[in-house]
Amino acid sequence: MMYVVLFFLAFSLLLYVLLAGADFGAGIVELFSSKKNQAITKKTIYRVMGPVWEANHIWIIIMIVILWVAFPAYYNIIVIYLHIPLTLMLLGITLRGVAFVFRHYDAYKDKSQILYDWMFKISSLLTPVFLGITFGALISGKIIHTTTPIDYSFKILYIDSWLHTFSILTGFFFAALCAFLSAVLLIGEASYGDKKIYVKKATIATIVVVLFGFITILYGYISKIQFVIDFVSNLYAMTTILISAILLIPLWSSIRKGRRVLSRLFAGSQVLLILIAALTPHYPSILFTTDGGISILDNVAPDSVIKVLGISLLIGGFVILPGLFHLLKSFKMIKILERH
Amino acid sequence: MENLDAARLQMAFTLIFHIVFACVGMVMPFFMVVAHKKWLNTRNDIYLTLTKSWQKGVAIFFVTGAVSGTALSFELGLLWPEFMKHAGPIIGMPFSLEGAAFFVEAIALGFYLYGWNKIPEKFHWWTGVIVGISGVASGILVVSANGWMNAPSGFDYINGEFLNIDPIKALFNPAWFTQALHMTLAAFTATGFAVAGIHAYQIVKKRNVALHKKAFKIAITFGAIAAILQPISGDLSAKDIAERQPVKLAAMEAHFETSKGAPLYIGGIVNQETQEVTHKIAIPKALSFLAFGNLDAEVKGLNDFPKDEHPNVAIVHYAFQVMVGLGTLLLFAGVFFFITLSRKRTWFHSKKFWLLFTVLAPMGFIALEAGWIVTEVGRQPWIIHNIMKTKDVVTPVPGIVYSFYMYVILYSILTIAVTWLMSRQIKSLNNKTLVET
Ligand code: HDD
Ligand code: HEM
Ligand code: HEM
Numbered sequence: 001m002m003y004v005v006l007f008f009l010a011f012s013l014l015l016y017v018l019l020a021g022a023d024f025g026a027g028i029v030e031l032f033s034s035k036k037n038q039a040i041t042k043k044t045i046y047r048v049m050g051p052v053w054e055a056n057h058i059w060i061i062i063m064i065v066i067l068w069v070a071f072p073a074y075y076n077i078i079v080i081y082l083h084i085p086l087t088l089m090l091l092g093i094t095l096r097g098v099a100f101v102f103r104h105y106d107a108y109k110d111k112s113q114i115l116y117d118w119m120f121k122i123s124s125l126l127t128p129v130f131l132g133i134t135f136g137a138l139i140s141g142k143i144i145h146t147t148t149p150i151d152y153s154f155k156i157l158y159i160d161s162w163l164h165t166f167s168i169l170t171g172f173f174f175a176a177l178c179a180f181l182s183a184v185l186l187i188g189e190a191s192y193g194d195k196k197i198y199v200k201k202a203t204i205a206t207i208v209v210v211l212f213g214f215i216t217i218l219y220g221y222i223s224k225i226q227f228v229i230d231f232v233s234n235l236y237a238m239t240t241i242l243i244s245a246i247l248l249i250p251l252w253s254s255i256r257k258g259r260r261v262l263s264r265l266f267a268g269s270q271v272l273l274i275l276i277a278a279l280t281p282h283y284p285s286i287l288f289t290t291d292g293g294i295s296i297l298d299n300v301a302p303d304s305v306i307k308v309l310g311i312s313l314l315i316g317g318f319v320i321l322p323g324l325f326h327l328l329k330s331f332k333m334i335k336i337l338e339r340h
Numbered sequence: 341m342e343n344l345d346a347a348r349l350q351m352a353f354t355l356i357f358h359i360v361f362a363c364v365g366m367v368m369p370f371f372m373v374v375a376h377k378k379w380l381n382t383r384n385d386i387y388l389t390l391t392k393s394w395q396k397g398v399a400i401f402f403v404t405g406a407v408s409g410t411a412l413s414f415e416l417g418l419l420w421p422e423f424m425k426h427a428g429p430i431i432g433m434p435f436s437l438e439g440a441a442f443f444v445e446a447i448a449l450g451f452y453l454y455g456w457n458k459i460p461e462k463f464h465w466w467t468g469v470i471v472g473i474s475g476v477a478s479g480i481l482v483v484s485a486n487g488w489m490n491a492p493s494g495f496d497y498i499n500g501e502f503l504n505i506d507p508i509k510a511l512f513n514p515a516w517f518t519q520a521l522h523m524t525l526a527a528f529t530a531t532g533f534a535v536a537g538i539h540a541y542q543i544v545k546k547r548n549v550a551l552h553k554k555a556f557k558i559a560i561t562f563g564a565i566a567a568i569l570q571p572i573s574g575d576l577s578a579k580d581i582a583e584r585q586p587v588k589l590a591a592m593e594a595h596f597e598t599s600k601g602a603p604l605y606i607g608g609i610v611n612q613e614t615q616e617v618t619h620k621i622a623i624p625k626a627l628s629f630l631a632f633g634n635l636d637a638e639v640k641g642l643n644d645f646p647k648d649e650h651p652n653v654a655i656v657h658y659a660f661q662v663m664v665g666l667g668t669l670l671l672f673a674g675v676f677f678f679i680t681l682s683r684k685r686t687w688f689h690s691k692k693f694w695l696l697f698t699v700l701a702p703m704g705f706i707a708l709e710a711g712w713i714v715t716e717v718g719r720q721p722w723i724i725h726n727i728m729k730t731k732d733v734v735t736p737v738p739g740i741v742y743s744f745y746m747y748v749i750l751y752s753i754l755t756i757a758v759t760w761l762m763s764r765q766i767k768s769l770n771n772k773t774l775v776e777t
Contacts, residue, residue: 055446057410062439064413069432073427079417081425083737086418090411091750097407099752105396107760107768149736157739301429301505307435308507316440323447 001310002300008068008313010279016059017271018181021048021174023056025182027096027124029119040194042117044186046104055324057097069309073299077287081143085134085162086306092127095119109219128178129171136170137162138287139227139278141219145289166220173212177271180205184267188260194259202255202263206248213274227282234281244273344734346741347419352716353744356709356753358412361405363708366479366529367562368398369472374558376465386551393769394555397762398471399453404758406442406597410750419740422733423723426502431488431508434481439479445471479527480520487515488673490715491584492724519715522573525566526711529670530704532563537701537764540694547770553688560697564674564706570667575630581629585725586640587649588718593627595641602627602639607661610654610744616644617657651720659713666707674699 026045049056067075085229096119103116132144137143143161144152178318183202220228231237251266277288284295300306372394379387389463413435448470455464488494494510495502535557539552581589590596594605596615604627608620628637642650675697680693723730 040438053449055443057406058443060444061410061413061442062436064417065432065439066437068417069436070429072428073419075428076421076425079414079421080735080737083418083735086414087743090414091746093410094407094750094754096401098757099398101403102757102761107396107764154738170699211433244653278579301432304505305429305507310437312433312440313598316436316443320443320447322438323444323639327447336596 001306004310004313005066005070005306012059012063012274016248018268021178022181022185024124024128027121028179029182031125034213037197044189051307070301070306071296072301074182074296077145080238081139081161082134084158089127089130092123092130096123096127125175128175132171132174133162133167136167141226143289166225169216169219173216175211180209181267184263187258187263199255200259231281237277237281240273240277244270268315343738343740344731346744347734350744350747351419354412354415354747358408360705361401361408363527363531364401365405366475366527368394369468369475371558372398373468378466379454386554390551390555393765396765400761402449409504419735420733421735430505430507430510431485433511434485436706438478438481445474449508455521476524483520483523484511484516487519487562488513490719490725491515492727497727519579522577525573526708528566529570530708532559532566532710533704535559536563536702537698540697544691544698560677564677567670567674571671574667574704578630587645589631590640590642591651591653591718592714594653595639596643598641598644600638601625601636610657612653651718656714659710662710663707666703670703
């Protein structure tokens, strides 16, 4: 059952990064668009994201619930030492969600739209940055895990653990990844004339992601972040990265040709590969403190709990996944019909 | 401010905010599908306009409820890390099922909102029903988690460790049923009266009366039925508490000395130091009867328990008075509505009738918040009744007060914004149908 639970944890993580990532990215793409393109993007985002918007974001709740139910000790460290970036991320999620409904459901479309749009774009950028920072902080080995917090200053325990160059680089890398996912998604959704806007955006985003990825790893290596050093010297991780680098070529050409399904497939597999590469070298340690890695499998919940959780997840999965699939499919069909 | 106080205030504030959106998100879909059904049956365009405008309301409230809920699910850990470390695995069951219910709700809502004229009419209507049902299901599940904090079960507590965990038994803890029933009714009462009141106000203002009367009727019917059932369920809760959490009961009633044939106090000013209640009306033997169904039963007073296990008596007592007072008021209002139904010719044209229901609009929600204050403040100092104290599990991260301020500012702005958005929704509704007719 442990494996079922771990599978759902990883699966939710993957889907959250893909779906919510593309969702955040939409706001980032809009932020970096000219005025005319912004209006087009706004319409397209609404058409594409509207029906599935809520469902995209529930994955993070599933993740959190799995963490606290099955891996309470591990979760405990995260919520204590990364309290501040998590709170800031929540602030972003709140503002973004609210801005999204406001701008599409306000009964009057007037000047207040300008405010909603800015709120949406800015929080779309900041939320993934803080998410990335949180993840960067998890693996950077700067968290001081202590039973006597009195001995340390506030800054050392709760700020320095996450506010450093490496985690900020990770934050920007993640934001760029979101923009990349979104641009690729939008290629397939835009009407014919607008397609080239997103082909161009996707091309730029790919370059930015690769660049940020490279800089992050390079910086991590130079500043001797253990996770990165191990990562670079791990055969599996490096092979995975190599594969993803090779896959960039077909990705690139499918973007150029504006192939919707193929480019999405390649973009998705980039994310999958990056996650695999990041998580394998140290599994089951996904959290690094100054004293080294902490295994997610330490102090797990008792078997009875894992069993019930696993069964609930399986049942939930059987109910939800077909529904979700049907939702995505129905609206895709409708969109295709509408275009003709 | 101390960290503990700040954390408690933040928890209370965010929950008080979330519950309003959660209730509306839980109950509005039912109003919406009734209006929708009436449209399908009669093809009267007024019902279609109404359905579509309520649907926008549902969407706005759903998202605000969802983001504040997302924040809450992090907050449990962020503010009470030690609590979640131990309680998480035990009450994970309702929360993971709740996650599934939310998911179903979000999927169904996607179909409903975007499915107009695209998916088969019947199926479309049913997706609306599913939104409502899964909303209520998730509400019941969270409340069951809260019930567990009041009536912990499904584990053995040995030497400070939680052993032999049985998540299913924890889900069906002794408090879950009474609390979930009372809460669900409360959601219908509060939302029913609030929505009815808003439409009643529009009728007072003589705006688009035909539409608002139809809206009013749908909302108040739900609200009135729930309000009539509410005191019965409340009595069940009180009897439950008398068994399970006698300290809470004593605090609710400001009952200091253990006695047989205990009187029930109505009103009264509590002085916790001198243990006196002044300016009260006492009904002899009524408390014994209400709590145990026996006029002479013994009711434990606060003094039977160690002082450091007392909750804040004044807050609990006042909040309880507010809830029960408003509950009685809404009960009468509900009965009154059904009486007017049978002779509507005269009453439905009287401005006073609509003014009355306008004034009642916020009362359900006030009673609901008051009820939660009774439950939650009355549970103090325990976070898990008789097992774990709130002060021992608060986060070690200093400066929670700043995060509290952040939430106050953020949610105050949101409240204003959502209110403003709703008023624009109504304004556009009034304008739209004026043009059409
Ligand atoms: C519309 C709202 C509303 C109304 C009219 C009432 N209540 Fe209530 N009450 C709630 C809304 C509520 C609540 C907010 O939903 C609570 C908090 C926790 C819960 O399960 O329900 C609650 C809790 C609550 C509790 C404590 C339960 C616990 O701690 O486990 C008792 C004893 C009562 N109620 C009793 C009553 C009585 C005797 C009422 C008579 C009129 C009444 N309530 C009306
Ligand atoms: C939505 C309606 C609710 C309201 C208005 C509410 C209100 C409050 C209030 C006023 C407090 C502060 C009590 C004090 O410290 O004096 C509190 C604390 C708390 N509540 Fe609730 N509550 C609600 C529902 C829930 C539910 C459903 C849960 C759990 C699943 C929950 C979990 C907690 C926890 C963990 C605390 C903090 C620890 C404590 O003070 O005991 N609450 N709530
Ligand atoms: C009595 C208290 C509560 C009730 C009745 C309640 C009910 C609901 C309902 C019906 C929704 C759906 C949103 C909507 O339709 O507008 C919702 C959203 C949510 N609630 Fe609560 N809730 C309560 C307290 C809590 C607590 C204590 C937590 C945190 C642990 C929580 C976590 C959530 C989450 C995560 C969501 C968002 C789910 C989504 O994305 O759809 N709720 N709540």
